[in-house]
Amino acid sequence: MTRVKILDKEFETSISEATILESINEVAKRVNHDLKDENPLMLCVLNGAFMFAADLMKAVTIPCQISFVKVASYNGTSSTGSVKQLIGLNEDIKGRSIVLVEDIIDTGVTIKGLKEQVVAMGAKDVRVATLLFKPESCMSGIKPEYIGLTIPNDFIVGYGLDYDGYGRNLRDIYTLVK
Ligand code: 5GP
Ligand code: MG
Secondary structure, three states, X not given: XXXXXXXXXXXXXXXXXXXXXXXXXXXXXXXXXXOOOOOOEEEEEEXXXXXXXXXXXXXXXXXXXXXXXXXXXXXXXXXXOEEEEEEOOOXXXXXXXXXXXXEEEOOOHHHHHHHHHHHHOOOOEEEEEEXXXXXXXXXXXXXXXXXXXXXXXXXXXXXXXXXOOEOOOOOOXXXXXX
């Protein structure tokens, strides 16, 4: 196991780059099969999903497009608290098949909010592809169509995911050492 120190915390390797890439190939195979006549628009949710989206796109062989969006969090006045708003989408998505490309789903709150907004904008079909899924903490009832790897409820960095902005450039995934 390799250890790295990022700011004040220690992390150790938990998922190798080879395992990540294998899981992405499996996701891509299913996307190629399920959406071959759909001309899907992949929506990469920045920042964390940039690396996953790049490797997924290299393995997707059907006609498709990609665009990049961000999630802006702000505190709503309602009792639900934090609201996630989709920004940066300039394409007309009416009647289109959309694949939301996420790095990780934890509580599912983020992806649930995004999915609702994309549906409200008139998409024909909205699917979720996430590299990582933490099922223990997924309270929102969201069930992603495509999951790369299911992981325990620990904090991870690497392969696009950060700790305070650092660690995104690590090729493997690392878990916080408690
Ligand atoms: P959710 O709304 O599903 O609870 O949160 C999803 C977002 O939380 C992800 O897009 C990611 O930004 C962040 N997140 C959740 N778990 C982790 C983790 O283990 N490591 C990192 N770096 N970010 C995480
Ligand atoms: Mg994310």
